[in-house]
Amino acid sequence: MSLYNLNRLRHFVEVVESGSFTAAAKKLGLGKAIVSHQVAKLEEELGAGLLVRTTRSVQMTEAGQRFYENAAEILAQAERAVQELQQEQEIPSGLLTVTAPEDYGQCVVARALMRLRVKYPKIRVNAVFTDEKLDQLKEKIDVSIRVGWLEDSSAIARKIGSFQQYTVASPQYVEAMGPITTPMDLQDKDWIYHCKLPAGILWQSAEGEEVQFVLQNPPITVWNTLTSHACALGHGGLCLLPSFQIREDLASGRLQRVLPGWHHKEGGIYALFPNSRFRPAKTKVFVEELIKAHKEVRDVF
Amino acid sequence: MSLYNLNRLRHFVEVVESGSFTAAAKKLGLGKAIVSHQVAKLEEELGAGLLVRTTRSVQMTEAGQRFYENAAEILAQAERAVQELQQEQEIPSGLLTVTAPEDYGQCVVARALMRLRVKYPKIRVNAVFTDEKLDQLKEKIDVSIRVGWLEDSSAIARKIGSFQQYTVASPQYVEAMGPITTPMDLQDKDWIYHCKLPAGILWQSAEGEEVQFVLQNPPITVWNTLTSHACALGHGGLCLLPSFQIREDLASGRLQRVLPGWHHKEGGIYALFPNSRFRPAKTKVFVEELIKAHKEVRDVF
DNA sequence: TTGATTGTCTCTATTTTTCATACAGTATGT
DNA sequence: ACATACTGTATGAAAAATAGAGACAATCAA
The missing domain is CATH 3.40.190.10 (Periplasmic binding protein-like II)
Structure with a gap:
């Protein structure tokens, strides 16, 4: 197909509406030579004369008349399509x-x-x-x-941000455990193990000390943190949970941190x-x- | 406005319909690099992503989906406009x-x-x-x-062609004039003068002889050849008329040529x-x- | 792993578009 | 009749866009 340049159409339409090449060029912010050239090219592409030019005036041919309406419609539609798209771009919408x-x-x-x-x-x-x-x-x-x-x-x-992991348990369970002073004291307690996480648990003290142990035969294995959470609330034992999940439980006292002086690896939240x-x-x-x-x-x- | 290249639209639409840049390029008879580049440019122009590409597949974004419909419509309309025009160009029609x-x-x-x-x-x-x-x-x-x-x-x-001018009169008038042998014999006869034509009448013989005289006070002055014709038929006198006008009269004998051996200047028919x-x-x-x-x-x- | 296929990137050649200027024809006003 | 202002066009150089060939990284299937 021959027609491919919408600017040509725009120029032609503008000439028709202005009634002159010069006025159209001015309106389009171009030299009149360009407009003339482009319209001529459009005519060449179409293989038909659209405008009859004299040195003093421009008139449409019959073909030009009919084509003008189509051209104007196409331009309007193109503009509409772009605006629709850009509006969507500005005003958040859609699924x-x-x-x-x-x-x-x-x-x-x-x-x-x-x-x-x-x-x-x-x-x-x-x-x-x-x-x-x-x-x-x-x-x-x-x-x-x-x-x-x-x-x-x-x-x-x-x-998006980061989160801490806390080792927590219900107050009842903490009391039942008795006093704890170092991570190693926790190694053989009742851990609620999230099977998709590594079994090794790394502890870091504020002073930079590091302790790691691997859970052997954890008595409770769960498949997601919501279950971990539920088990911990049910006094099932120790559990490593992300901070965002237990915020309210810590505030209300339904869960409490164990060995708050020791930290676990910080995690990140990412948007892909x-x-x-x-x-x-x-x-x-x-x-x-x-x-x-x-x-x-x-x-x- | 940013959108101006219909080929880009065409490429985009083809990619959507083919479901792949490579297939689209093949169909369009272009290198896939171009198609890729053009669609990217279209997205840039629009300031919105239309396609989500992975190395193995192409998917439309929501915006792309919506834009695709508009784009296809615009292309169809453009094609229709051109076809309409070119059809008119082939099948003669219109006023x-x-x-x-x-x-x-x-x-x-x-x-x-x-x-x-x-x-x-x-x-x-x-x-x-x-x-x-x-x-x-x-x-x-x-x-x-x-x-x-x-x-x-x-x-x-x-x-378009040419025509001769003939000096004619009705048979009655010719008879009344008596025998004529040279153009000068006609100078003081009753001429029906068409005022928009020059008053000088030039005669050329077959041998290349030239005679010219100017009508002085022609007894009958008319403003168009139809009137001349009517006057001649009414035996008003001599009259210079174009061949196409008196074809039937000469054939039927209602008018006849005077001095058929002498010719007048040939005229042309032109289309402007x-x-x-x-x-x-x-x-x-x-x-x-x-x-x-x-x-x-x-x-x- | 290899091989085939995808979309993209780079570099170059070609075409198109733009601009500035100069030109020729015509209407208008004096 | 004349100059003036205005029309659309022609020309040639500069800038931009487009097209093409080959190489590349990423993926999927065997």
Whole structure:
């Protein structure tokens, strides 16, 4: 097909509407030579005369008349298409699909999403809180939240924040254990073990001391942190849980930290995006909201 | 506005429909590098990601999905506009406005136009037979027929054919005149003078002899050849008339040539077109038809 | 692992677009 | 009739966009 340059169309339409090449050129901010040349080229492409020029005036041919209407319509439609797109770019809207691990999803992401809905009602939310790893493309996921430590991934990541891990237990269980002074005292206690995490537990004191031991035959094995949490609340024993998950339990006293002088490895929260050159507005505003929500639950104790 | 290249749109749409850059490039007959580059440029222009690429597959973003529909529509419309135009270019149609002098119009052009209508029913005809000179642009005249000798004009001319001028009179008048042997014998006869033509009459013999005289106080002055014709038929006197006008009269004997051994200056029939780079089909076929019609009336005697 | 396929990148050649200037024809006002 | 102002066009150089060939990294299937 011959027609491919919308600017030519624009020039032609402008000439028709202005009634003169010079006026059109002025309006378009171009030299009149260009407009003349472009319209001539358009005619050549189309193999038909559109305008009849004399040195003093411009008139449309019959073909030009008919083509003008089409041309104007095409331009209008093109403009509409672009505007529609850019409006979407500015006003966050559309379906936002977010995945996150179950625990972090429930504790933080859900709140961020609900606030987002209040701010931007045109965003529809699809929250997939699961510990499974989904196909970002197939499920059309806009943002994947990863908690912990990133493996390599082709996707682009943005750090949302960090979290601490705390060794906690219910007050009852702590009392039953009796006094504890060093991590090694905990080695043979009742650990609630999250099987997807490494069995080795690393302790770091404020002074830089390091102690590590590996859980041998933990009496309770669970498959996700929500279960760990439930077991700990049920006085099942010791449990390593992320700070964001136990914020309220620590505040209310339903759980308490064991050996608060010792810390575990800090983890990160990351947002992963599909590998696209541009990030839609809905994604941007969600990430901002998530960062805000995360700050509220960070490092409670 | 940013969007201006329809080829980009075409590439994008093709990628979406093929589901792959490589397939799209193949279909478009281009290198995949170009397609990739063009689509990237389109995204840049729009400030929005349209496609999410991985090394193995291409997926549309939400924005891309929506834009795709608009893009496809725009392309379809552009194609339609071009086709419509080019079809018009091939199948003669539309309003054909023709001007011609009254006499030639009635004698030749009308016939050509009527034949044209039979051949190409989609042509509508606007026949303006008048001796006035009209504004070609203002009246949207596609073809102006000029009879005689061209003055300068910015319009483009095409010669349709030529015609002779004959000095004629009715048989009665010729008989009344008595025997005539040389042009000078006619100088003081009753001339029917067409005031828009020069008063000087030039005679050329077959042997190359030239005689010229100027009409002094012609007894009958008329303003157009149709009147001349009528006066001649009414035995008013001698009259210089174009061949196409008196073809039938000569055949039927109602008029007859005077001094057929002497000739007058040959005239031409010209078609003038508006100064347009391209000539619509309707114009082309009309000119052909007119040439054919003219041949039939040319140089009867 | 290899081999095939994907999309992208780089470099170069070609085409297109733009600009500034000069030009020719025509209407207008004196 | 004349100059003036205005029209659209032609020309040639500079800038930009487009096209093509080959190499590259990433992925999937065997």
